[in-house]
Amino acid sequence: MSALQLTMAALPVLLLVFGYPFALVLLAAVTVALAFVIDIPADLLHQAVFSSLNKYALITVPFFVFAGDLMARGGVSERLVAWVSAIIGGVRGYLPLTVLGTNVVFSAISGSTSAAVAAVGSMTYKQLRQSGYSERYASGLLVSAGAMDNLIPPSIGFILYSAASDTSVLRLFTAGIVPGLLLAVAFAVLVYVRALLSEERPSVRFTWQRFLAATRAGIWSILAPVVVLGGLYGGLFSPTEAAGVACVYAMIIACFVYRKLTFRGILDSAARSARLTGQVFIIVAVAGVYSWLLTVSGTSDAAAQFIGGLQVSPWVVLLAINIFLLLVGCFIDTASAILVLTPLLVPIARSVGVDPIHFGVILVMNLSLGTFTPPFGVNLFVAQAVLKVNVREMYVGVVPFFLVALIALQLVTSFPILSLWAFQ
Amino acid sequence: MPHQEESGLPPGEADAAGLSPDIDHYPDPSWAGSVFVRWPMLVLGWLMLAAVALNFANIIGRYVFHRAIVWTEEILIVWLGWSVFIAVVIVTYRGDHLAMDIVSKNLPMRWRLANNLVMTAVFAACLAFAVVQSAKVVLLMIKTGQTDPMMGMPLWVPNLAIFVGFAGSLCALLMRARSYVTGRF
Numbered sequence: 171m172s173a174l175q176l177t178m179a180a181l182p183v184l185l186l187v188f189g190y191p192f193a194l195v196l197l198a199a200v201t202v203a204l205a206f207v208i209d210i211p212a213d214l215l216h217q218a219v220f221s222s223l224n225k226y227a228l229i230t231v232p233f234f235v236f237a238g239d240l241m242a243r244g245g246v247s248e249r250l251v252a253w254v255s256a257i258i259g260g261v262r263g264y265l266p267l268t269v270l271g272t273n274v275v276f277s278a279i280s281g282s283t284s285a286a287v288a289a290v291g292s293m294t295y296k297q298l299r300q301s302g303y304s305e306r307y308a309s310g311l312l313v314s315a316g317a318m319d320n321l322i323p324p325s326i327g328f329i330l331y332s333a334a335s336d337t338s339v340l341r342l343f344t345a346g347i348v349p350g351l352l353l354a355v356a357f358a359v360l361v362y363v364r365a366l367l368s369e370e371r372p373s374v375r376f377t378w379q380r381f382l383a384a385t386r387a388g389i390w391s392i393l394a395p396v397v398v399l400g401g402l403y404g405g406l407f408s409p410t411e412a413a414g415v416a417c418v419y420a421m422i423i424a425c426f427v428y429r430k431l432t433f434r435g436i437l438d439s440a441a442r443s444a445r446l447t448g449q450v451f452i453i454v455a456v457a458g459v460y461s462w463l464l465t466v467s468g469t470s471d472a473a474a475q476f477i478g479g480l481q482v483s484p485w486v487v488l489l490a491i492n493i494f495l496l497l498v499g500c501f502i503d504t505a506s507a508i509l510v511l512t513p514l515l516v517p518i519a520r521s522v523g524v525d526p527i528h529f530g531v532i533l534v535m536n537l538s539l540g541t542f543t544p545p546f547g548v549n550l551f552v553a554q555a556v557l558k559v560n561v562r563e564m565y566v567g568v569v570p571f572f573l574v575a576l577i578a579l580q581l582v583t584s585f586p587i588l589s590l591w592a593f594q
Numbered sequence: 595m596p597h598q599e600e601s602g603l604p605p606g607e608a609d610a611a612g613l614s615p616d617i618d619h620y621p622d623p624s625w626a627g628s629v630f631v632r633w634p635m636l637v638l639g640w641l642m643l644a645a646v647a648l649n650f651a652n653i654i655g656r657y658v659f660h661r662a663i664v665w666t667e668e669i670l671i672v673w674l675g676w677s678v679f680i681a682v683v684i685v686t687y688r689g690d691h692l693a694m695d696i697v698s699k700n701l702p703m704r705w706r707l708a709n710n711l712v713m714t715a716v717f718a719a720c721l722a723f724a725v726v727q728s729a730k731v732v733l734l735m736i737k738t739g740q741t742d743p744m745m746g747m748p749l750w751v752p753n754l755a756i757f758v759g760f761a762g763s764l765c766a767l768l769m770r771a772r773s774y775v776t777g778r779f
Contacts, residue, residue: 185716187697188698188709189693189697189699189713190693190713192691192692192693192694193691193692197724198716201723201724204723212727213727213730216727216753216756217731219756220752220753223671224671224675225671226670226671229645229673232642233646236642410670411649411652414645414646414649414650414653415653418646437639437640437643438639444641445635447677447678447681448677448679448680448684449690450692452681452682452759455678501696503692505692545696546696
């Protein structure tokens, strides 16, 4: 192993273990490499940082974060809950199924799992508890359901992966649809079987009157995903433009239709979204330099050659990567993990013949599971803060959902067609 | 590293979950709080609204008036750079950088302080290195007078954001060095 490879591989691991911020971990590795190890002009640091952010597709992230925040605060989520509940009424386990259905629709307008758990959880948790569902089950359901947000487009995870791997955002969005819905169906089957076994009776019946009333009341919220995804897949807008349109749409309904936000509230939301973006994008910026040096140092190629030299089946490699990513997801937030690991793992995946789009879905899905696995799944923290649930109960509550999600993950890993059906 | 807000969440997640305080209610009323948090937050908010407006105006221009605003992409990319590097100053001042502190948090107090001290020194050194490199590039661009071919905008304008971000972060880090070492913000 050369001095450069050691700097680029061993130093970051050491600093990560000691709790250094991710941006600093990468910046330190790059600084040491440029100052002491590699003989190239050090002002490359500035130029590579500039190039990392000089990508039009990345503008999608702050726009979707802003749109999601506006919709969560602007009264969209409560109307979505009422509408989905009116559709599912009459089915066993209708309330937990409403949570899942609302999450699917909310995911189609927001790209953040935290926003999904906070928005849907604050609307439904009390109702779930009052309907007799245990704290364990209700909290486990809510934090697990939020994970779908990472897979169903628009997904911030896919945008970051796209930036880190030079793959198409739109292709990744399309590839994530079936795996996201598969996860939703897997959770729904679990909820339904549980309802059957516990002989639950639906407390609400489906009526056309209720459905039409909920549709009328929530029509602007229901149209939000149609506007975003319709414009995107209808070829009217690029992903960045669709995200911007989602912001304008959310502002209009939050301010003028539901009257939930004032201009000051919108300005606050805009500032918060920009700050959140900066927190992640400083990692994007430094990861660009790190990634460039990884390529120059031959570290990525060396890792790919090493794996290739083992002559093991691609499935063994993917299984090992899945286990590794599941562990990583328990400790590191999704965005940071994507940015740090993509430059290392994509060459390995390519070396064993895995399509980079399919691999993006596998990577994001693995890390999505990490959002609700202890000890550091971010959805757990959000639920704890918003819903004030007992952490131990929540930890136990996520177990069945995690096991079901593992099956869905295995299916997505084993059958590339689930991700690549649109490109065959 | 990420401290817990009143919500119990690391601040970035509090933002994402809509639980962090609004601009007027950040808990640091000092002049430094205004310079490093409140004013930059206001700038970020207005810039975001302007970016959304420009993006929308471009779509309207294209479909309604059949005339797109050709420099939209360039301006939005410049906005993104400035937005990120203004935000990173706030993030550094508030100790909000994303980190995995599972090991460091469980170290004995004396070791934890030593670890934080080294980390703060490393952070300052890396930022200082980045500031110097960034200054070199920006000065070179001012000297050569390079401009963007689409809009004729001097290239040092977008590049200056990186210098401002790293230099501002270094100042913020030095201002909050004590908090970084103790872990209490």
